[in-house]
Amino acid sequence: MKIDTKIIAHRGSKGTRPENTLISFQAAIDDGCDGIETDVHFSKDRQFIIMHDETVDRTTNGSGLIYEKNLAELKHLDAGIRFF
Numbered sequence: 001m002k003i004d005t006k007i008i009a010h011r012g013s014k015g016t017r018p019e020n021t022l023i024s025f026q027a028a029i030d031d032g033c034d035g036i037e038t039d040v041h042f043s044k045d046r047q048f049i050i051m052h053d054e055t056v057d058r059t060t061n062g063s064g065l066i067y068e069k070n071l072a073e074l075k076h077l078d079a080g081i082r083f084f
Contacts, residue, residue, distance in 0.1 A: 006034040011052055018083040019059060020050045047071040058082070 012024030013031060025036055041049045049066050056062045056069070060077040 007032070008035045008037050009033040010037050012036055012038070018080040020052060021079050041066045043071050043074055044068055045070040049074060 009025075009028030009031075011019035012021065013027035013033075014020075014024060017024035017027045020038055028036055038050050039052045041051055041054065043049050044067060047070075049071075051059070051066055053059065054067075055065050056074070056077055057064070059082060060079050061081040062069075062074075062077040066074070
């Protein structure tokens with residue numbers, strides 16, 4: 001029996017780039033991953049938001065629940081502030 005192993009990047013290349021960002025997804029692809037796993041939430045104005053947590057606290061310079069913020073507010077947050 002042959003086992004076909006796949007490499008799935010959890011939140012992109014989160015160890016080398018800020019998780020769940022385009023730069024993280026691209027790094028995972030460049031490193032040869034077979035797929036990317038991510039989580040999706042809705043903003044207050046019902047836009048899709050890619051974020052693991054229900055809040056923006058851990059990975060951005062903001063705080064609060066994603067579903068309590070609209071897309072314009074979320075776009076002003078820095079998703080790399082806690083990484084670099």
